[in-house]
Amino acid sequence: MQPFRFDLCELPGETEGLRQEIRAFLAEELKQIPKVTRAQTWSGSDPEFSRKMGAKGWIGMTWPKQYGGHERSFFERYVMLEEMLAAGAPVGAHWIGDRQSGPLLLRFGTEEQRQKILPRVAKGECYFCIGMSEPDSGSDLAATRTRADKVDGGYRVNGTKLWTSGAHTAHYMIALFRTDFAAEAKHSGLTQFLVDLKNTDGITIRPIKDLAGNAHFNEVVFEDAFVPDNMLVGTEGGGWGQVTAELAFERSGPERYLSSFLLMVEMIRELEKRGGEEGAREIGRLVAHLVTLRQMSLSVAGMLEKGENPALEASVVKDLGAIFEQDMPVRAHELLGIAPGIGTGNDYEDVLGYLTQTVPSFSLRGGTREILRGIIARGLGLR
Amino acid sequence: MNELQTILSDSVNGLLAERVTKALVQKAEEGDFPTALWNEVEANGLTRVLVPESQGGAGGTWADAAIVLKAAGEHVAPLPLADALLANWFLVQAGIEVPDGVTTLLDGAFTLEGGKLSGEAPGVPYGRNAAHGVAIVKGEVVLVPLDGAAIEPGLNVAREPRDRVVLKGAEATAKKTALPGNAMKLYGALIRACQMAGALGYLSSQSVAYANERTQFGKPIGKFQAIQQQLAVLSTQAAACGVVTDHACAQLDKRGAEAAFEIAVAKIRVDDASSIATSIAHQVHGAIGFTYEHGLHFATRRLWAWRAEFGAGSEWAAMLGRETVAAGADALWPHVTAR
Numbered sequence: 001m002q003p004f005r006f007d008l009c010e011l012p013g014e015t016e017g018l019r020q021e022i023r024a025f026l027a028e029e030l031k032q033i034p035k036v037t038r039a040q041t042w043s044g045s046d047p048e049f050s051r052k053m054g055a056k057g058w059i060g061m062t063w064p065k066q067y068g069g070h071e072r073s074f075f076e077r078y079v080m081l082e083e084m085l086a087a088g089a090p091v092g093a094h095w096i097g098d099r100q101s102g103p104l105l106l107r108f109g110t111e112e113q114r115q116k117i118l119p120r121v122a123k124g125e126c127y128f129c130i131g132m133s134e135p136d137s138g139s140d141l142a143a144t145r146t147r148a149d150k151v152d153g154g155y156r157v158n159g160t161k162l163w164t165s166g167a168h169t170a171h172y173m174i175a176l177f178r179t180d181f182a183a184e185a186k187h188s189g190l191t192q193f194l195v196d197l198k199n200t201d202g203i204t205i206r207p208i209k210d211l212a213g214n215a216h217f218n219e220v221v222f223e224d225a226f227v228p229d230n231m232l233v234g235t236e237g238g239g240w241g242q243v244t245a246e247l248a249f250e251r252s253g254p255e256r257y258l259s260s261f262l263l264m265v266e267m268i269r270e271l272e273k274r275g276g277e278e279g280a281r282e283i284g285r286l287v288a289h290l291v292t293l294r295q296m297s298l299s300v301a302g303m304l305e306k307g308e309n310p311a312l313e314a315s316v317v318k319d320l321g322a323i324f325e326q327d328m329p330v331r332a333h334e335l336l337g338i339a340p341g342i343g344t345g346n347d348y349e350d351v352l353g354y355l356t357q358t359v360p361s362f363s364l365r366g367g368t369r370e371i372l373r374g375i376i377a378r379g380l381g382l383r
Numbered sequence: 384m385n386e387l388q389t390i391l392s393d394s395v396n397g398l399l400a401e402r403v404t405k406a407l408v409q410k411a412e413e414g415d416f417p418t419a420l421w422n423e424v425e426a427n428g429l430t431r432v433l434v435p436e437s438q439g440g441a442g443g444t445w446a447d448a449a450i451v452l453k454a455a456g457e458h459v460a461p462l463p464l465a466d467a468l469l470a471n472w473f474l475v476q477a478g479i480e481v482p483d484g485v486t487t488l489l490d491g492a493f494t495l496e497g498g499k500l501s502g503e504a505p506g507v508p509y510g511r512n513a514a515h516g517v518a519i520v521k522g523e524v525v526l527v528p529l530d531g532a533a534i535e536p537g538l539n540v541a542r543e544p545r546d547r548v549v550l551k552g553a554e555a556t557a558k559k560t561a562l563p564g565n566a567m568k569l570y571g572a573l574i575r576a577c578q579m580a581g582a583l584g585y586l587s588s589q590s591v592a593y594a595n596e597r598t599q600f601g602k603p604i605g606k607f608q609a610i611q612q613q614l615a616v617l618s619t620q621a622a623a624c625g626v627v628t629d630h631a632c633a634q635l636d637k638r639g640a641e642a643a644f645e646i647a648v649a650k651i652r653v654d655d656a657s658s659i660a661t662s663i664a665h666q667v668h669g670a671i672g673f674t675y676e677h678g679l680h681f682a683t684r685r686l687w688a689w690r691a692e693f694g695a696g697s698e699w700a701a702m703l704g705r706e707t708v709a710a711g712a713d714a715l716w717p718h719v720t721a722r
Contacts, residue, residue, distance in 0.1 A: 268712035284700030288651035377611035
């Protein structure tokens, strides 16, 4: 028997009004934004756009009202997410706070942390990054070495976080630090902290240029940075369990299969001009995979709505979704044979140019393909 | 699962798990039709899932039928169970009484004149074993006894009978329906896709079980990452097919012939998965899986045969792609999210 379950999940009819409202909003807001910028979707940061979304009530949609949320359903949030992604809205600034740091604080944060931070996140004014990876700790997250030593009133932090997306624009980092250095405390010696990136001495953030020349992720160096006691999240030594719960949120959304959707749309636009049986066949295949992934993704959303833990199912969707996203520039190349471009002004060429260079990251970020398949293999009873 | 679905699932999986032995499938491949099993399948109402209760059926939906169709594939039942289930549904659409015995699908070129059916169909599932055939001629569902038919035996690569059936003025019962013009191919694609999803689920669980059993280098081969990663891929492909076929059946229940979109999607996706999954399953099983003795091939050969029946994935993809391009790039997302 398969260890995972994908029950069909149909979005309730009342989400349709919200969908239309979002489409109308996006038609207006995205008019002036070039397709190549839109292709960045949840990697593209635009604080002004985030504030507009906050004003619309589209950040923290499922959170309690007392923390600035809107107490809407996971399904309504799902509709918002997939509409933003499919249109290529620049949702990157608030994305991580909305997706995982907010929910993390709701679950494990102190009342003070929630009161102080969540309403600002929901307004689209306060952004998060995730400090997990380090120079010697990538997939092997428990190898985290950045140390938080107990001192009077807080912790003194030393070490380096790496590949931290958005650290250069974020207000806070949810960081995983080592608080117990005993060899046998590999997992139990980890603790999560809220780090105020804008008001803490001893933190140096250096953007790392990616292969396409974009500054998206960073190296964050801590040198005797002081983090007060009231910024500890959850329990000391409970970091591993909390991070695992957080990753279920990180891996479960429609951004795990829609990152190349804009290229698919532009491929169809090219084929409208050219026609041809081969092109039709390829598009038909892509549509079949798109529809399948959406149903799987919706099924995961249904589990979230029911309060179930879809960690395993989310890994399945992310693995299949990454193949779909990564394959898109290859399919485009084989089908149309047009060179990817930079700054040509041609939508198809520029979107292809951006995605061709970006897709290698899709099976690295949020857990590598091999890690995900390891999780799935564990679910199958193989490890 | 609702109550009917639980009953159906227990009934079909219980029966087929017990009765479809390697020996039975092997004998079927040698030409020995498992009549006793067929009679039990009928007695359990499994061919009449979509027939109203008033006509002796279960009065089920396509979501219910999917359970039976997947089980037929999962257990590699050497019977035209899926075909009969669909044939009976066609008869119900036309208001023609559903006969007992083996009823199969006649997917071919026929003409109907004065209540007499003439023409031929290639590759008729279990044509030699069927008492009746169901054809669709210009929107009319036609039920015809096959006792007078000329039958030229043939096989697909799973050694399932796929016979040429020739009829010359055979006495038939015909009634008009609102079924779409391509109903035979469309719904045929759906039943095969569901069977394939079942067979893919079997490949996944069987391959995991084998990897946990087979020891090399002092440990079960499933402990090696190279094997684990492959089995993870196989399981995700099987999972995708389970979802996409459930989706197609649910949409057919909801919107009738407009579910042609989801049926095409399902056949395309399952076809793609079959190529990946059969390859991994055989690789994990090694040489033993390549023997006739081991039963793995009963499922893999079915997948290789079924993926081309009632339109290969590529054919459905070309159709779906033409429609998508014709509707225009910006129509895709609204269409996908409206379902």
